[in-house]
């Protein structure tokens with residue numbers, strides 16, 4: 001009887017576990033919209049980046065990555081070169097490298 | 104102003120058809136003109152829940168294909184002459200109808216009815232798209248379980264994407280004893296998670312199954328708690344402000360004893 005009582009008090013109620021699981025599942029799924037949505041995001045990002053960098057747009061990828069309690073948007077856009085016109089007075093950044101942008 | 108309301112859930116078997124039949128009957132009891140559309144083409148159910156299976160001549164697909172007039176396909180309820188069913192076709196599949204046709208159908212029904220309620224099939228495919236097409240309001244049915252709530256959330260997202268936001272929630276098959284033990288999500292938990300307005304809570308009630316066996320709606324029984332819950336929801340749909348009813352049945356001696364010795368959670 002005693003151990004039963006102890007168990008009762010130490011184990012979290014199953015509904016609390018259900019709630020926690022649901023909140024995690026939904027946090028993930030609510031930001032997993034259709035592929036066409038991600039395509040639109042990708043096109044816009046490419047447009048902006050295009051002002052500054054020569055990129056391989058066809059090879060660009062945009063997706064969500066799930067970390068423990070966070071969802072990040074990951075864009076992987078191969079960079080061919082920096083556009084001279086865009087350099088202006090800002091300092092140079094790496095040429096011809098592939099870089100990742102965390103947005 | 105007529106209202107077209109779709110009853111949907113994502114997950115199957117959570118009580119869409121039971122909810123449609125009972126709310127339709129309860130609205131008819133309130134003297135509203137009601138038509139219930141069974142949009143579950145190929146898996147017709149609403150007819151048997153209402154006990155109208157022997158009166159069907161034509162169905163929704165017959166209407167859409169122009170095989171009969173809409174009037175001819177409407178089946179009048181046994182008890183209420185202001186309650187009608189538009190049955191689903193049983194021998195066709197969901198592709199027999201498209202969203203434009205459903206929208207036109209609902210539009211036509213608006214001329215004769217106050218409430219047009221659509222019993223949506225489970226899932227998010229063509230049948231779902233047909234069912235929501237003509238509706239401007241949605242009732243989401245869920246049970247207090249992880250899988251059902253997750254699917255409900257998906258449906259809420261899809262409705263929003265279709266520009267049919269602001270759905271209302273019905274929590275079905277709640278078991279007060281399990282909630283008290285902490286073994287079932289409670290009302291607040293579910294609302295917290297889904298973040299939509301609550302329309303009502305229907306307790307688990309064995310009589311629902313027994314009454315469905317007879318093709319009778321629970322709302323017609325005074326002693327059915329689910330029936331009472333559905334009558335309250337119908338009143339809320341007509342704009343009345345009805346508080347949530349107390350959910351627990353009169354506590355048994357055993358429960359009281361257990362609580363007295365501190366074994367219960369409250």
Ligand SMILES: Nc1ncnc2c1ncn2[C@@H]1O[C@H](COP(=O)(O)OP(=O)(O)OP(=O)(O)O)[C@@H](O)[C@H]1O
Nearest residue numbers: 115116117118119120121225276306307308311312
């Ligand atoms: N409040 C309740 N108490 C007890 N039983 C219930 C309750 N609500 C529904 N049921 C039972 O649950 C079962 C499923 O209900 P129903 O057919 O209404 O679900 P559904 O969502 O329409 O299913 P489907 O997705 O297959 O169309 C039925 O046997 C019904 O009698």
Ligand SMILES: [Mg+2]
Nearest residue numbers: 119120143148
């Ligand atoms: Mg059903």
